[in-house]
Amino acid sequence: MGELIVNTSGGAPIPLTAYLIVSLIMFFAGIYGFFTRKNLILILISIELILNSVDINFAAFNRYLFPDRMEGLFYALFVIAISACETAVAIAIVINVYRKFGNTEVDNIQQMKN
Amino acid sequence: MDMDYTLLILLLPLCSFLFIGLSGTKLKPAVAGIVGTLSLTAVTLLSYYTAYDYFSSQNISGVWQTLTPYNFTWLHVGEKLHIDLGILLDPISVLMLVVISTVSLMVHIYSMGYMKGEKGFQRYYAFLSLFTFSMLGLVLATNIFQMYIFWELVGVSSYLLIGFYYTKPAAVAASKKAFIVTRFADFFFLIGILVLSYFTQTFDFEALLIGDGSILSGAMGSTFIGASALTWAMALIFIGAAGKSAMFPLHIWLPDAMEGPTPVSALIHAATMVVAGVYLVARMFPIYIGFTPEVLQGIAYGGAFTAMFAAVIAIVQTDIKRVLAFSTISQIGFMMVALGVSTSMQLAEHEHGGLGYMASMFHLFTHAMFKSLLFLGAGSIIHAVHSNEMADMGGLRKYMPITHITFLIACLAIAGIPPFSGFVSKDEIMTAAYGFGTGMGIWMTITAGLTAFYMFRLYYRIFWNKEYEVHGGHLPHESPRSMTIPLMFLALLTLVGGFIPFGKFVTADHTQYTIHLDTTIAIISVVVALAAIGLATILYRKENDQPARLAGRMQGLYKAAYHRFYIDEVYQFITKKIIFNGISRPFAWFDRHVIDGAINGLGWITTRTSEAVKGFQSGSVQWYAWVFLFATLLITFLTILFTH
Amino acid sequence: MLEQIIFSILAIAIALFSVLAVTSKRIIRSAIYLLFVLLATAGLFLMLNYHFLFAVQVTVYAGGIMVLFIMAIFLTHKPGKIVERRTNLKIISSILLSGGGLILCGYIILRNVTRVYNYLKINEINMQDIGRAMMGTEKYQFLLPFEAISLLLLACIIGAIMIARKEKNIETNDNKDLDHK
Numbered sequence: 001m002g003e004l005i006v007n008t009s010g011g012a013p014i015p016l017t018a019y020l021i022v023s024l025i026m027f028f029a030g031i032y033g034f035f036t037r038k039n040l041i042l043i044l045i046s047i048e049l050i051l052n053s054v055d056i057n058f059a060a061f062n063r064y065l066f067p068d069r070m071e072g073l074f075y076a077l078f079v080i081a082i083s084a085c086e087t088a089v090a091i092a093i094v095i096n097v098y099r100k101f102g103n104t105e106v107d108n109i110q111q112m113k114n
Numbered sequence: 115m116d117m118d119y120t121l122l123i124l125l126l127p128l129c130s131f132l133f134i135g136l137s138g139t140k141l142k143p144a145v146a147g148i149v150g151t152l153s154l155t156a157v158t159l160l161s162y163y164t165a166y167d168y169f170s171s172q173n174i175s176g177v178w179q180t181l182t183p184y185n186f187t188w189l190h191v192g193e194k195l196h197i198d199l200g201i202l203l204d205p206i207s208v209l210m211l212v213v214i215s216t217v218s219l220m221v222h223i224y225s226m227g228y229m230k231g232e233k234g235f236q237r238y239y240a241f242l243s244l245f246t247f248s249m250l251g252l253v254l255a256t257n258i259f260q261m262y263i264f265w266e267l268v269g270v271s272s273y274l275l276i277g278f279y280y281t282k283p284a285a286v287a288a289s290k291k292a293f294i295v296t297r298f299a300d301f302f303f304l305i306g307i308l309v310l311s312y313f314t315q316t317f318d319f320e321a322l323l324i325g326d327g328s329i330l331s332g333a334m335g336s337t338f339i340g341a342s343a344l345t346w347a348m349a350l351i352f353i354g355a356a357g358k359s360a361m362f363p364l365h366i367w368l369p370d371a372m373e374g375p376t377p378v379s380a381l382i383h384a385a386t387m388v389v390a391g392v393y394l395v396a397r398m399f400p401i402y403i404g405f406t407p408e409v410l411q412g413i414a415y416g417g418a419f420t421a422m423f424a425a426v427i428a429i430v431q432t433d434i435k436r437v438l439a440f441s442t443i444s445q446i447g448f449m450m451v452a453l454g455v456s457t458s459m460q461l462a463e464h465e466h467g468g469l470g471y472m473a474s475m476f477h478l479f480t481h482a483m484f485k486s487l488l489f490l491g492a493g494s495i496i497h498a499v500h501s502n503e504m505a506d507m508g509g510l511r512k513y514m515p516i517t518h519i520t521f522l523i524a525c526l527a528i529a530g531i532p533p534f535s536g537f538v539s540k541d542e543i544m545t546a547a548y549g550f551g552t553g554m555g556i557w558m559t560i561t562a563g564l565t566a567f568y569m570f571r572l573y574y575r576i577f578w579n580k581e582y583e584v585h586g587g588h589l590p591h592e593s594p595r596s597m598t599i600p601l602m603f604l605a606l607l608t609l610v611g612g613f614i615p616f617g618k619f620v621t622a623d624h625t626q627y628t629i630h631l632d633t634t635i636a637i638i639s640v641v642v643a644l645a646a647i648g649l650a651t652i653l654y655r656k657e658n659d660q661p662a663r664l665a666g667r668m669q670g671l672y673k674a675a676y677h678r679f680y681i682d683e684v685y686q687f688i689t690k691k692i693i694f695n696g697i698s699r700p701f702a703w704f705d706r707h708v709i710d711g712a713i714n715g716l717g718w719i720t721t722r723t724s725e726a727v728k729g730f731q732s733g734s735v736q737w738y739a740w741v742f743l744f745a746t747l748l749i750t751f752l753t754i755l756f757t758h
Numbered sequence: 759m760l761e762q763i764i765f766s767i768l769a770i771a772i773a774l775f776s777v778l779a780v781t782s783k784r785i786i787r788s789a790i791y792l793l794f795v796l797l798a799t800a801g802l803f804l805m806l807n808y809h810f811l812f813a814v815q816v817t818v819y820a821g822g823i824m825v826l827f828i829m830a831i832f833l834t835h836k837p838g839k840i841v842e843r844r845t846n847l848k849i850i851s852s853i854l855l856s857g858g859g860l861i862l863c864g865y866i867i868l869r870n871v872t873r874v875y876n877y878l879k880i881n882e883i884n885m886q887d888i889g890r891a892m893m894g895t896e897k898y899q900f901l902l903p904f905e906a907i908s909l910l911l912l913a914c915i916i917g918a919i920m921i922a923r924k925e926k927n928i929e930t931n932d933n934k935d936l937d938h939k
Contacts, residue, residue, distance in 0.1 A: 014765050020867045022769045026776045028860040033780025035852035036844045045792045063806045074900045085914035087823045091830045092921045098834045747859050
């Protein structure tokens, strides 16, 4: 993977592609975690990874393509804010689930009743 | 012309039915009985007044008029056809009014004693009122459809009353049997009505019966399997009448209907409902005689066969109510014969073609009186000895003098001994039968002889024969006053009924006719009846082994007759073996396996499909996300594949 | 050169810790690996010269959210407990799918982002500019999304309260009679 980054240097220090590849790896790691984890908290961690990879993309695109504007910066900020909200609410739910079932397995809440 | 009070005759029983029926057990039994009886008393008085009013005022130059005090359109069916409800007064409907209200009143009074202390006393009186209402509505119907409506209502109330002791399986089975058999016949009646009204565009009796028959020409014209539509319609209507009147082979329900309370048997299954068929044929008589005489002949032969057939069975029955039931079937056969042997509407000094009609109605009247008397007498006996079987009786004349005397009067009447009422009416039937053909006359004379024989067998077995064996330490006693008074009243009617100048009132063409006895035929009848009574006296007055030996000598016939010629078994065979196994089973199989199978198959496929796709809706978000991502990547991959 | 070395370190750290965060069997370790990933991401922001984003990333993400996670883990798990794993089939299918996705997307990126983008090293963005852009209603100013986010935050607060309160209500309903209300 490092190879990719090293090889793409064409005079300029770090190419955009390098940022994208890093974010891509983080993104699919998050996806993998989201699929395979059983624990609700671990699923949340995976989601954080996914969101974070998006942040990198926002920032990198902004800086490389439109350096005189700030959309990417702001949307990265907003994503951080939203992920903070989401985490807070999700953890509240997880704790409720824990109170009810005694653990935080995702299989508990497959049925939305009870 | 008015006579609008006749509406009350219909409304009073209906009101008392609703009142007693809806009050239920909140009403004291005695109150229910009194309310029913009082309303019936009023109905009876009104009926008598109607008869008086009608027969004193509605005769214009020797012809009885037909009145319709009420007739309103109830339902419109298409442009021309409409169903009316109303009241029709003519000699036979007035006659039936008197018969029904009299017998019904007697039964109401009698039941106060007979049914005392029974569970469901109020229900009993409610049903009696319903029956009376239905029966009165039937005879007062202005059109054939109204008649059909009340016809069914009578069937329903009969069903309810036969099944009055609904905890007894035999009563339940009997009520079902009665309902199904009569309903089966009513089906043909309905088809007949529909065929008739299809061609004539009317249900109305007046339009159908009065006039030159031009209204029937459409039905006359079209033929179906070798007979005109009218013939078919009238034959089908007769099948309905035969079902209600227990003509062979639809008679099987009537003996079983004796499971009901005895007063009910007297009212419904002896005097009123079972003669509804006779009344129906009499009502449609102008069409039968004028346009379909072949059906009328069929009625005559069917009636004659039924009369003989039932009489033979009645000889060997041991249940006294069964004997009376078969006797009723036989007597209705007489009435049908009388109607069937008529050859014209006219009845005058030298034209006896319409004699049968008059005789039939006369016999209907007298039969209602003496047969209800017999049934009520039988009820009184059953009340005293708590058994229906002849073997449990004998020598009762000492204990129940009033019942004994009145029963004897009724027996003499039905046997045709002068001067009792049955003699006169039966003699008219005989005259009409001999007028039709000597063979028919002789056949009916033999049947009359059998009638006398089995009635006196019954009489002797109950009141003479052996000494009464005391069961359980108490002697049979005379019934209470409420039961004996109706007996005496009916006995009185039976005594004097024959002297009513009946021909003055009821004839086919509504003219007046003076009854005169045909001496030869009268003598023959009386001799035959006396001989039969004599034979019965020899065999049954004292206990002896003659009857048993006689039975042993004619064992085959005896057994067959005792088992009612196995007609029930034939029905069982037809319904169980042929219809159930041959038709219903395959249908049931088809229904269960093909139709249900198709539906179940659909259900099965749905369930299977659901099971198969259930996994997609597992509720597992991870799985959803997996599928979502997979699809997204697939689409992306394909897009790249096909765009580059 | 130094920049490239730093970026390589950060990139390797992100890739490594991301994978570790989703494969570790101990939940607390996963959380810590996540923290490393977040910090490395913050480093990337710094390299992109987004200092404000770096600060937010460190304080909100690495600070606030991670504290929440760790609190939740402490609340619901015994220390050192090994979490259960999915079945092999599930893991293999997930690996295949994620790997397939990675390859597909990587192929797209490498194939399409052909032009080598570069950027001028300009000074970091002023806080003043950021504040103006956030509070303005002009073009390229973000008051509306900002307000939307603030509404969302409000909704989250209410939602969190509701979730917390609901449990209490259920408990009281279970324990006491409804008639007491």
